[in-house]
Amino acid sequence: MWLHRFARLVAAGTLLLIVAGGLVTSTGSGLAVPDWPTSYGYFMFSFPLSKMVGGIYYEHGHRLIASTVGMLTIALAAWLWWQERRRWVRRLGVLALVAVVLQGVLGGITVLYFLPAPISVAHAGLAQMFFCLTVTIALVTSDGWRRRYSCAATETRPDPSGDRWLARLTIATSATLYLQILVGATMRHTGAGLAIPDFPLSFGALVPPRWTMAIAINFIHRIGAVVVAVLVCSTFIRVFARHKDRLELVKPTVLAVLLVAAQITLGAMTVLTKKAVEVNTAHVATGAVLLATCLLLTLRVHRTRLDEVAAHDQGLEPSSFTPAAAGPLAFDVRRSGR
Amino acid sequence: MHARKLLALVSVVMLGIAGACGGGGTTETPSPESAAPSSPAAAPEGAKVDESNAGNVTGKVVLDGTPPKEDVIKMNADPVCMREVKGPQTTEYYIVDDGGLANVFVYVKGGLDTKYVFETPTEPAKIDQKGCRYHPHVFGLRVGQPLEIMNSDPTLHNIHAVPKVNQEFNTGQPIQGMKTTHTFSTEEVMVPFKCDVHGWMNAYVGVLNHPYFAVSGKGGKFELNKLPAGTYTIEAWHEKGGTQTQSVTIGAKETKDLAFTFKAS
Incomplete structure (x- = not known):
């Protein structure tokens, strides 16, 4: 239980880190501290607070939060390694550790090379992946996940992973959303955010009358928003049509719909306020929360399938693995050891 | 082997996609030629x-x-x-x-x-950061001429040149009175300077290989x-x-x- 709480803390810290990173970009402070890993020659944690002014406040603050999240991730990976019995969960911890180290290095490179767009986009993209990893770890260490979201020994409701439409839809939604975030990051780091200055139209028309690379990126992001909204709404309809008795699916589905509405509103406001710092950063943060929500839904839908794969990995015969009949904690009990 | 499949499934969602200013x-x-110049x-x-x-x-x-x-x-x-x-x-x-x-x-x-x-001047051109502004705001210097960058403010500045032709640089000056020197290797009009700490600070330098x-x-x-x-x-x-x-x-x-x-x- 404490492990799960700690994993949630790491995930929350990572979201805070994404907000801090968003503020760095939104305020144009990415190069306010020209050196790395030092800050104006100071060791990171000895940089005087009184000198954290202007853009340094955002950039150095981002570095401090990143370092803290890095240390929390080391602790989480170690904790998982020593205490977690499921091999694949332990591996998730290691993967998160590798991701956070790589993320730190990318952050350093992007500063030392004056924010090259490909590196900055990779930094933004890996941030979302790392956030997803921490959310996944928090999810799979939760009581609900271990109990298969049911206290009953016998489960009569249909298994959502058997709903092929829903299974595919949730994967497609999460994957499309991640792509959409990458396009957004590209737009952000190539300065294409206001390439189309109006909303909801584009230069007063449905389709831009002229094209440049910046306009194309901006327009793709707008189209992507529509696609994501359609996918999230389709998931919502499917869940309510077939699985409305499963709260573990209903809750994230409703939240995803609300977040999509908020996210599109924030996207519009970003354009109309000419990238106001608060709005722009809230758009980044909401995108991350929406991705995490869709991922969580996807994992819950595929819960049984994940168990089957894990059972194979642990050396159990597929035929011997009948979690519904064996009880809620069957998988943990039946593990074949490390 | 199957753990790989499991990880792949978990991460498929995450890892599989991975001048003119107008006027x-x-x-x-x-x-107007009042008199024909001597050729x-x-x-x-x-x-x-x-x-x-x-x-x-x-x-x-x-x-x-x-x-x-x-x-x-x-x-x-x-x-x-x-x-x-x-x-x-x-x-x-x-x-x-x-x-x-x-x-x-x-x-x-x-x-x-x-x-x-x-002749390339050995006397440096100078730019100072004072009152959280650049002084001068617009200036020129020669290719190869030293540029002395000074921080007269009791606060930190970074001076960040964003040229299109020359080498970009970003130098921190955390201490009052700090001086650094830089030279430009190629002609370029204009090279913008900015301070990423104080977003309002900017300056421009024209880099030429002649004194005119x-x-x-x-x-x-x-x-x-x-x-x-x-x-x-x-x-x-x-x-x-x-x-x-x-x-x-x-x-x-x-x-x-x-x-x-x-x-x-």
Whole structure:
């Protein structure tokens, strides 16, 4: 239980880190501290607070939060390694550790090379992946996940992973959303955010009358928003049509719909306020929360399938693995050891 | 083996996808020729300009119309900046006096015989960070000439040059009185400077391999002195007004007057 709480803390810290990173970009402070890993020659944690002014406040603050999240991730990976019995969960911890180290290095490179767009986009993209990893770890260490979201020994409701439409839809939604975030990051780091200055139209028309690379990126992001909204709404309809008795699916589905509405509103406001710092950063943060929500839904839908794969990995015969009949904690009990 | 499949499934969602400033414009205004200039003889390779026979270009940069309202600068992001300056602060895009526009970089863009050689000054050009502003805001220097960058403020600055041709650099100056020196290797008009700590701070430098450049001062006046006789393209650059060019022909010991007019936008 404490492990799960700690994993949630790491995930929350990572979201805070994404907000801090968003503020760095939104305020144009990415190069306010020209050196790395030092800050104006100071060791990171000895940089005087009184000198954290202007853009340094955002950039150095981002570095401090990143370092803290890095240390929390080391602790989480170690904790998982020593205490977690499921091999694949332990591996998730290691993967998160590798991701956070790589993320730190990318952050350093992007500063030392004056924010090259490909590196900055990779930094933004890996941030979302790392956030997803921490959310996944928090999810799979939760009581609900271990109990298969049911206290009953016998489960009569249909298994959502058997709903092929829903299974595919949730994967497609999460994957499309991640792509959409990458396009957004590209737009952000190539300065294409206001390439189309109006909303909801584009230069007063449905389709831009002229094209440049910046306009194309901006327009793709707008189209992507529509696609994501359609996918999230389709998931919502499917869940309510077939699985409305499963709260573990209903809750994230409703939240995803609300977040999509908020996210599109924030996207519009970003354009109309000419990238106001608060709005722009809230758009980044909401995108991350929406991705995490869709991922969580996807994992819950595929819960049984994940168990089957894990059972194979642990050396159990597929035929011997009948979690519904064996009880809620069957998988943990039946593990074949490390 | 299956763990790999499991990880792949978990991460498939995450890992599988993994100048013109307008205005201004270019105008070609042939200089009225009151007298036919003596046609200059081609300079021999490596020649120095004969200053006793050189001419001058003088002139004025004018702003046509009412200067636009400047933007308010909020320096409260840094208490030191608030303390160092007095009263409300604004941008200084349009410094106009008697109709003349200051901070316009005027230089010989074309027509100079490439056979002339000019000694690179060893005296450094200087830019200071004082009152959380750059001083000067617009200036010029020569290729290879040292640029001394100083921080006179009791706060941190980073000076970040964003050239298109030269090497980008970003140097931190955390201590008051710090000096660093930089040189540019290639001609470039203009190289923007900015401070990422204080977003309102910016400056521009024109980097040339000849000495024929000036920045219009109070009243918009400028002078390009000791030019060898010839026909030149003179360009005027303003950070908001863009660029304008004119052609001028000067004879030996002749002084020609030019006027550039930027429209207030």
